Amino acid sequence: xxxxxxxxxxxxxxxxxxxxxxxxxxxxxxxxxxxxxxxxxxxxxxxxxxxxxxxxxxxxxxxxxxxxxxxxxxxxxxxxxxxxxxxxxxxxxxxxxxxxxxxxxxxxxxxxxxxxxxxxxxxxxxxxxxxxxxxxxxxxxxxxxxxxxxxxxxxxxxxxxxxxxxxxxxxxxxxxxxxxxxxxxxxxxxxxxxxxxxxxxxxxxxxxxxxxxxx
Amino acid sequence: xxxxxxxxxxxxxxxxxxxxxxxxxxxxxxxxxxxxxxxxxxxxxxxxxxxxxxxxxxxxxxxxxxxxxxxxxxxxxxxxxxxxxxxxxxxxxxxxxxxxxxxxxxxxxxxxxxxxxxxxxxxxxxxxxxxxxxxxxxxxxxxxxxxxxxxxxxxxxxxxxxxxxxxxxxxxxxxxxxxxxxxxxxxxxxxxxxxxxxxxxxxxxxxxxxxxxxx
Numbered sequence: 001x002x003x004x005x006x007x008x009x010x011x012x013x014x015x016x017x018x019x020x021x022x023x024x025x026x027x028x029x030x031x032x033x034x035x036x037x038x039x040x041x042x043x044x045x046x047x048x049x050x051x052x053x054x055x056x057x058x059x060x061x062x063x064x065x066x067x068x069x070x071x072x073x074x075x076x077x078x079x080x081x082x083x084x085x086x087x088x089x090x091x092x093x094x095x096x097x098x099x100x101x102x103x104x105x106x107x108x109x110x111x112x113x114x115x116x117x118x119x120x121x122x123x124x125x126x127x128x129x130x131x132x133x134x135x136x137x138x139x140x141x142x143x144x145x146x147x148x149x150x151x152x153x154x155x156x157x158x159x160x161x162x163x164x165x166x167x168x169x170x171x172x173x174x175x176x177x178x179x180x181x182x183x184x185x186x187x188x189x190x191x192x193x194x195x196x197x198x199x200x201x202x203x204x205x206x207x208x209x210x211x212x213x214x215x
Numbered sequence: 216x217x218x219x220x221x222x223x224x225x226x227x228x229x230x231x232x233x234x235x236x237x238x239x240x241x242x243x244x245x246x247x248x249x250x251x252x253x254x255x256x257x258x259x260x261x262x263x264x265x266x267x268x269x270x271x272x273x274x275x276x277x278x279x280x281x282x283x284x285x286x287x288x289x290x291x292x293x294x295x296x297x298x299x300x301x302x303x304x305x306x307x308x309x310x311x312x313x314x315x316x317x318x319x320x321x322x323x324x325x326x327x328x329x330x331x332x333x334x335x336x337x338x339x340x341x342x343x344x345x346x347x348x349x350x351x352x353x354x355x356x357x358x359x360x361x362x363x364x365x366x367x368x369x370x371x372x373x374x375x376x377x378x379x380x381x382x383x384x385x386x387x388x389x390x391x392x393x394x395x396x397x398x399x400x401x402x403x404x405x406x407x408x409x410x411x412x413x414x415x416x417x418x419x420x421x422x423x424x425x426x427x428x429x430x
Contacts, residue, residue: 011268050262050318053226098321098328099376103265106318113313152376158369161314 002036004029005087009043009102010095010138016044017178017197018093021136025091025204032208039083043104048076050103051110059115080108081117081128089132090168094155096139101155109162118166129167134207135159136200137172140179142189175200217251219244220302224258224317225310225353231259232393232412233308236351240306240419247423254298258319263291265318266325274330295323296332296343304347305383309370311354316370324377333381344382349422350374351415352387355394357404390415 006026010016030036055077058070066074084090094101115121118128135156143153159170177193180186186193221241225231245251270292273285281289299305309316330336333343350371358368374385392408395401401408 011266011271013268045268047265047267050265050322051226051312052262053228053260056226097266098324100321100324100373101315103318103321103325106313106315106321107265109313109315110318151372154369154373154376157366158315158373161367161369 002033002089003087004033004036004038005041005083005090006038007041007043007091007108008093009105009108010093011044011102012095016093016095017138017175018095018136019044021138021173021175021200021204022091022093024201025134025136025207028204028210029089029091029208031210034211039087041083043102043108047104048080048107048111050107055111077111077114078117080111081114084112084118084128084131084166084168087131089134092133092135092170094135094137094159096137096153096155099152099154101158105155105159106162109159112163113165124165126165126167129169131168133163133168133170135170135172136204137174138178139174139176140183142177142192144176173200173203217248217304218302219248219251219253220256220298220305221253222256222258222306222323223308224320224323225308226259226317227310231308231310232353232390233310233351234259236353236388236390236415236419237306237308239416240349240351240422243419243425244304244306244423246425249426254302256298258317258323262319263295263322263326265322270326292326292329293332295326296329299327299333299343299346299381299383302346304349307348307350307385309350309352309374311352311368311370314367314369316373320370320374321377324374327378328380339380341380341382344384346383348378348383348385350385350387351419352389353393354389354391355398356401357392357407359391388415388418 004026006022008019008022010018026038054069055073058066058074061070094105112118120127137156139153141149143149156172163170175197177189177196180189180193219241221237223234223237225233241253269284270288273281273289276285309320327333335342352371354368356364358364371387378385390412392401392404392411395404395408
């Protein structure tokens, strides 16, 4: 049975562009995978805790020696990694806040990088490769080459490096200038924002071929 | 009275290199500023919460309309910004975890970027400029130009952009290859690691001229 993991991280609720894009991707994926199932995780409304000393110690001691706090932290890591391992496709919504990934996404990655679960403890071989990882990114401004903020998006370059040890290879689909509609000074950019969003949506729509309806 | 804000974010406790460096910077600063005072914040052991929808709403509503949760979030932001505003010098320990800043540092930045406190609400003028911001960075591997991991440190390029709106301009002092002592495969790199650490320490020692002892 095909399985999808859908993850959101925006804190913007209904106004979030990345949430609209992950929902569209989920619907497209479901149309192409009849009987497929979906697990949903919301890092925006229920963030995982910062990776802390307890989480680090949990990785360094034998399972039977873990304190209750270490065991709880390790259980969260196991849950997060299992969600990925159970999925054929992972879809992550990734807004840009202050030129970086949400701290909740950083914390999620920190938990997911786990020797023995996502990375082989001995050989360091990646254990989560061979599945799709589609990242639906949104950013309020414009970051194209030649613009003043070119190079200021530090989330997209970071994530492939951060997650590389697991074998996951993100494919980015990005909508930008999402603030054009709400920031008066950006009003002239609304057509560009709409084109960027339409582009992202078209790309999502072609990710998985829908199953033709029976005649 | 000169005032220093010292911030740590490592989760490694006594084994942390960045903590050693911030402590050295604090001692050097105190020797150069007799009667100077220090505020200490530990994002490693007591991280600030992820920036969430409540924090965002707290910035969007009038103070008298804030819910208790929004008011509490805004009070944290005020506390963090006040700590910076009260300081002539800010020293931040910044380890590199999974090729990015600790999520606790990202959350700290997200809280600190606050219209009306760190950035003028009308003009967007920066309100925290004119003070020293020394970042004592540590990273386990080697990231110099020409090495395989060149370009994989996404914390140092991110922070100046993330904090720019406030007027804070980080100066980085970095010790790298800090894992050479504990990872057997990196043993040959120990001399380079020691040189990098010694370099960082020397640079710290020259940041503030000590007050000469009276003869």
